[in-house]
Amino acid sequence: MAGFFYSKRNNFLLVLSAFFLLALFSCRKNDKTPAEVTSLSEDNNSDEELYNFYSPAEDDASWVEELLMRLEEERIAQELADMETSYSEYQLEEEAGEGGDEAGESLEEALESQAGEGRAFTDKNDQMRFFEYKNETLSPQFTDEGLVVIHSAAENVMRFFYDSEYRLTKKEEWKIRSASDAKKLKTELFVYSTESRKVINKEIITEAFDELISYNEKSSPLLSKKYAFNDDRKYILQERKWKYNSENQLLEDLQKEYSYKDSNYNKPEIFTKRYEYSYPYAAAADEAEANNNTVIPPDYKFYENDILKMQNIYSAEKGTYISWVYFDENLSVKTYYEEDVRVRDEYYNQGRLFRTKIYKKNSPEAEEESLIHKGGEE
Numbered sequence: 001m002a003g004f005f006y007s008k009r010n011n012f013l014l015v016l017s018a019f020f021l022l023a024l025f026s027c028r029k030n031d032k033t034p035a036e037v038t039s040l041s042e043d044n045n046s047d048e049e050l051y052n053f054y055s056p057a058e059d060d061a062s063w064v065e066e067l068l069m070r071l072e073e074e075r076i077a078q079e080l081a082d083m084e085t086s087y088s089e090y091q092l093e094e095e096a097g098e099g100g101d102e103a104g105e106s107l108e109e110a111l112e113s114q115a116g117e118g119r120a121f122t123d124k125n126d127q128m129r130f131f132e133y134k135n136e137t138l139s140p141q142f143t144d145e146g147l148v149v150i151h152s153a154a155e156n157v158m159r160f161f162y163d164s165e166y167r168l169t170k171k172e173e174w175k176i177r178s179a180s181d182a183k184k185l186k187t188e189l190f191v192y193s194t195e196s197r198k199v200i201n202k203e204i205i206t207e208a209f210d211e212l213i214s215y216n217e218k219s220s221p222l223l224s225k226k227y228a229f230n231d232d233r234k235y236i237l238q239e240r241k242w243k244y245n246s247e248n249q250l251l252e253d254l255q256k257e258y259s260y261k262d263s264n265y266n267k268p269e270i271f272t273k274r275y276e277y278s279y280p281y282a283a284a285a286d287e288a289e290a291n292n293n294t295v296i297p298p299d300y301k302f303y304e305n306d307i308l309k310m311q312n313i314y315s316a317e318k319g320t321y322i323s324w325v326y327f328d329e330n331l332s333v334k335t336y337y338e339e340d341v342r343v344r345d346e347y348y349n350q351g352r353l354f355r356t357k358i359y360k361k362n363s364p365e366a367e368e369e370s371l372i373h374k375g376g377e378e
Contacts, residue, residue, distance in 0.1 A: 066345070066357070069333045072325050076302055076310045083253060083275060087242075090213060090221040092199055152176075167192055193217075209237060218248045235265035245279075249298075252276050274303040281316050294318055 141148045146169075147162040155177050161170040169190050176182040191201040196217050204211040211226040226238040236258050243252040253275040258268040277298040296318065301311040307326075314321040319340040326332045334346040338361070347355040 068327060068331075069325055069335075069345070072309075072327060073323075076325070079273065080275070080300075080302065083255065083273070087221075087250075087253065090224065092202075092215065092219050167197075210234075216244065216248075218244075220244060220248055220250075230263075230265075233265060235260065236268075249279055250277055272303070272305055274306075276301045276303075281314070 137150075137152050139150045141150070145161075146164045147166065149160040149162070151158045151160070155175055157174040157176050159170075159172040159174070160168060161172075163169050167190070171188040171190075172184060173186040174182060174184050185206065187205045189203040189205070190199050192198065193200045198217065198219055199215055202213045202215070204213070209226050209228050211224060213224045214222045216222050221240075221242055223242075224238070224240040225236060227234050228237050229235075238258065239256040241252075241254045242250060245251055255273045257271045257273075259271070260266075260268050277300050279298045281296045296314055296316065297312070299311070299313050302309050309326055311324045312321055313324075319337065321337050323335045323337065324332060325335070330350050332348045334348065335342055336344040336346075341361060343359055343361055345357040345359075346353055347357075
């Protein structure tokens, strides 16, 4: 009997101990420390702040069109800048002039003026042989064909060849590190018209390509063809054509890029880029230029593979214009500018207006109003 009560007492103590531990654990779980309470509160506040910043339920994906528009605008703007920069590289330098006595006199005067800035060296007949200025040297050499001028700056050397009428006929660019380490990088050849006495053709020869360029009577580029070589095989890389109006203003800039999938260079894939320009405010532009004011840019359209991608339409008021960006055959964005500041975006789907964004004029990045056109407008 004593053993029975002893066993019962032990069981009772085990149950009581288990109950006590369970109660203690429950109390510790509910009685959080101040640090734990603060952490939980911060987590709740963080969630609230997150949904104050972004609410999935209110996301209508309107930011997608805006992001695409910005990216496409930047891409096309870079394309335009690249084509404008490369176009300036086709302009003829002043040294490739018309020739004649005036050109000869200007060349001699240029040599004398440059020699005056540095240290000139002459021969016994008091003829200048070369002169030095800092780390540059200029050396004229008279030949039976005309004149050769050598200009060197450190290891970079340029040779200019002039005919008897002092017209630039050839230009060479060299890299000379030593007597045994000299390499010709580029050669430019010039051909002149017998009538206008201006450059009508130019050829650029490098180790990588050969480019032929023709010019109009006003020395503006008309046609360029760039070729490359591989195993004595000549194939075209790029072709570019320009068109002008009677005032020699650029009307069209067409560029074709050729790519090849096989080593035979047959059936190339052609990617085209084309800019078309118009000058509705040419008189106003001439007047602004005469008064040293900002010239109103020409209207233009940009095409890729004959598909219109962007166009800008300017007004007679400086800084006021409309820009269209076309993503595909469906989506397009029309942007209005005043004083060169974005004031409104209109989003179109298949020619129908479905969203308008109006911006604060003093802060174009701060959206003032967004309108949704559910029915769509033409």
